[in-house]
Amino acid sequence: MNPLLFPLLVVISIPGGGIVLLLLICVFAREHSRWRAALPPVPSAGASRRAWLRRGCAVAGVGVAEALGFLVGQRAIPVFVPLGACGYLAGVLLAELTIPGPPREGAVRRASLRRRHLDAYMLPGAVWGWRLAAVAAVAAVTTVAVASEGGVPHSICPNILPWSPLGWGYGAPVLATLLAGGVLVEAMLRRVPGRARPDPAELSTEVDDGYRAASARRALAAGYTLALTPIGTLALLAAGMLGGYCTTVEPVWATPLMWAMIVLGFAAEIGAALGVVGVLTTPDWFPPAPEPGGEAWT
Amino acid sequence: VDLTVDLDSPVPVYEQIRSQITEMVELGTLSAGAPLPTVRQLAADLGIAPGTVARH
Numbered sequence: 490m491n492p493l494l495f496p497l498l499v500v501i502s503i504p505g506g507g508i509v510l511l512l513l514i515c516v517f518a519r520e521h522s523r524w525r526a527a528l529p530p531v532p533s534a535g536a537s538r539r540a541w542l543r544r545g546c547a548v549a550g551v552g553v554a555e556a557l558g559f560l561v562g563q564r565a566i567p568v569f570v571p572l573g574a575c576g577y578l579a580g581v582l583l584a585e586l587t588i589p590g591p592p593r594e595g596a597v598r599r600a601s602l603r604r605r606h607l608d609a610y611m612l613p614g615a616v617w618g619w620r621l622a623a624v625a626a627v628a629a630v631t632t633v634a635v636a637s638e639g640g641v642p643h644s645i646c647p648n649i650l651p652w653s654p655l656g657w658g659y660g661a662p663v664l665a666t667l668l669a670g671g672v673l674v675e676a677m678l679r680r681v682p683g684r685a686r687p688d689p690a691e692l693s694t695e696v697d698d699g700y701r702a703a704s705a706r707r708a709l710a711a712g713y714t715l716a717l718t719p720i721g722t723l724a725l726l727a728a729g730m731l732g733g734y735c736t737t738v739e740p741v742w743a744t745p746l747m748w749a750m751i752v753l754g755f756a757a758e759i760g761a762a763l764g765v766v767g768v769l770t771t772p773d774w775f776p777p778a779p780e781p782g783g784e785a786w787t
Numbered sequence: 788v789d790l791t792v793d794l795d796s797p798v799p800v801y802e803q804i805r806s807q808i809t810e811m812v813e814l815g816t817l818s819a820g821a822p823l824p825t826v827r828q829l830a831a832d833l834g835i836a837p838g839t840v841a842r843h
Contacts, residue, residue: 593834596795600832602788602808602817604824685831 514766536700536773539584543577543707550576557662564658567722570761571666574715577768578673581707585677588700589692590685601694605682610698611705616678619709622716622760623671627664629723634660663719670715677708699774706775710767717761724754788816792833800835801842 554572557565591598607616637655681701686694728750731743788811792803811817823829830837 591832591834597791597793598833598835599789599791600824600829602790602811602823602829604822605828683825683828683831685834 514769535587535589539587540773542584542587543580546580546583547573547577550574550579565662567659567719568662568666570718571663571670571715574711574718574764575666575670575673577711578670578677578708578715581704581711582673582677582680585680585684585704588684588697589687592688601686605701607678607682607705610681610702611678611709615709619674619712619716622713622720623667623674626716626719627667627671630660630663630667630719633723634664667715667719670712674708674712674715677704681705681708696774702775703771703773706771707768710764710771712764714761714764714768717757717764721754721757721761724750724757728754790829790833792835794835800839804829804840 550572551569553576554565554569557568557572591600607613633655634657638657681704684701687697692700728747731747731750790804790807792800794800796803798806808817808823812819824832826837826840830840833840
């Protein structure tokens, strides 16, 4: 198959995932455009340049996967989404580095004594959810790679798809992208509160906090996509094996486990799709939270 | 609550930070036990080395 068709295959290879993704993108894009129309104007401060940097890096990540496709064929298909997410995360980090810092000329320096916490920019549960998903993904990919190198899945299902996620041929590149993406997400989560406060004359504190919240959300959304994609793929693959598609031996626990894997697989795929939607619909900045009794952003 | 340091002052920067925080606590501008920014955060905002902030 022509490697140029691999991205299409990535979408259609997810059972129902393509339809779910398109529906979610349509719904969220509509909601987002309505919400964005109500946002107050923001001083530019290079927001457009940073947006293009993020998009460019994401496209570069997919480009690397495409180049891999020409080198290793269909074995590159499982790394399209993780490499795209890694590229995007690198773009988010690079874009964050281009935000202007405080003025360095002059001998008198001023700083606020207000401590910046990540919790102020992102729900702490979301951060721990991402970490849990990342650890689960690394464990799942490693387990499948080790087990399938021992020939276990092939002994159950010899007719499995040629690009199926078996062995270190799948595990090594996916694991590498998971680890690289994990480092980038964690670096971003440190950078969000740690970045120096810019010159208030150039970027107000409210807008700067809004940029931080948007960056944290982008990093976590891409991180969720990165971690949940292999979990969904492997869970649905396991469901296929357990469903009798590949084996004539069917122990009593096979059917309940198969359904559990189907639910887990679809939930993970939908979560990954939601991560993409989150990446696409995160605004340039989040306005500050309204004062108690004030008008909330809806 | 803002902190200001003068790099050209004969008073060492870490001493300027220490004295201002002490004064803020004494005046009640900063409550005792209130969380301060991390060393790295304050150093980044002031554009000075983290070691200088840590000395206060």
